Amino acid sequence: QVKLxxxxxxxxxAGDSLRLSCVGSGRTDDYTMxxxxxxxxxxxxxxxxIGPSAGSTKLAVSVKGRFTISRDNAINTAYLQMNSxxxxxxxxxxxxxxxxxxxxxxxxxxxxxxxxxxQVTVSS
Numbered sequence: 001q002v003k004l005x006x007x008x009x010x011x012x013x014a015g016d017s018l019r020l021s022c023v024g025s026g027r028t029d030d031y032t033m034x035x036x037x038x039x040x041x042x043x044x045x046x047x048x049x050i051g052p053s054a055g056s057t058k059l060a061v062s063v064k065g066r067f068t069i070s071r072d073n074a075i076n077t078a079y080l081q082m083n084s085x086x087x088x089x090x091x092x093x094x095x096x097x098x099x100x101x102x103x104x105x106x107x108x109x110x111x112x113x114x115x116x117x118x119q120v121t122v123s124s
Contacts, residue, residue: 002026002113004095009118012085020080020118022095029053029073031113032098032105035080037091037120044094046106048080058104063089085122092117 003025012018022033034049048069050057057069068081078095096111105111 002028002031002097004097004113004115006093006095006115006118009093009120011121011123014086014122014124016085016122017081017083018085018120020082020093020095020120022078022080022115024076024078024097026076027073028071028076028078028097030099030101032101033069033071033078034096034098034105034111035069035078036094036096036108036111037089038094038117039088039091042091044108046108047093049105050078052101056104058106060106082120085120087122087124090120090122092119094118 008020035047038044048059050069066084071078094117095115097113098105098111
């Protein structure tokens with residue numbers, strides 16, 4: 001069982017940056033880590049994923065070039081660096097962990113553990 005806790009969300013203006021952190025309660029270096037988001041009135045959508053050794057990453061087309069996913073296995077933490085934020089990025093951002101490590105993991109159902117979410121609001 002892995003408990004995930006996100007932090008770093010907040011209210012910012014368009015063009016600003018934020019870094020979300022996701023800390024695992026135990027070792028997370030055997031898991032693929034991912035970030036998803038859910039905007040008001042919409043379903044949860046994939047944002048980014050990173051393999052256990054950080055050797056493989058994937059970003060959604062909508063955030064490519066603006067967001068970066070990384071991890072520090074020594075402290076069981078995954079990060080989502082968000083630059084050039086847009087009002088369309090406003091959502092609750094969720095961190096997730098998956099036991100699938102041999103393929104790209106970008107579907108919600110592939111993740112086993114989820115954090116409680118962190119609100120990101122971008123004003124225009």
